Amino acid sequence: MQKQYETVFIANPVLSGAQMKEAVGKFRELIQSKGGEVIHEEDWGLRKLAYPIQKKSTGFYHLFEFKADPEFINKLEVEFRRDERIMRFLTVSLDKYAIEYNEKKRAKKEQAKQKQEEE
Numbered sequence: 001m002q003k004q005y006e007t008v009f010i011a012n013p014v015l016s017g018a019q020m021k022e023a024v025g026k027f028r029e030l031i032q033s034k035g036g037e038v039i040h041e042e043d044w045g046l047r048k049l050a051y052p053i054q055k056k057s058t059g060f061y062h063l064f065e066f067k068a069d070p071e072f073i074n075k076l077e078v079e080f081r082r083d084e085r086i087m088r089f090l091t092v093s094l095d096k097y098a099i100e101y102n103e104k105k106r107a108k109k110e111q112a113k114q115k116q117e118e119e
Contacts, residue, residue: 002067004099009089010059013046020060023085030079036068053087
């Protein structure tokens with residue numbers, strides 16, 4: 001049975017835009033190739049870190065919300081560890097309340113976007 005997860009990862013800030021897109025594409029493809037389904041994806045861009053990681057003070061943040069088999073998460077995290085472009089990552093399993101919250105948040109963003117387009 002598939003569960004819903006959310007993963008945020010921080011990529012090295014020295015990457016170019018094309019390298020960052022390639023890294024994101026790699027993990028999106030990995031999720032989809034193992035039978036997972038990407039529900040939502042957000043690029044948070046370059047942000048300042050709370051503390052230095054690998055002597056870097058900034059990093060590219062990216063979020064995936066996806067459905068996958070629980071056994072797949074270990075494989076995904078191994079790939080994050082192997083990829084030298086990724087400095088940190090965190091994967092959490094979402095309960096029904098978190099899923100509901102994320103859906104409401106996306107709906108609210110969509111409404112705001114539509115309202116802005118109408119004006």
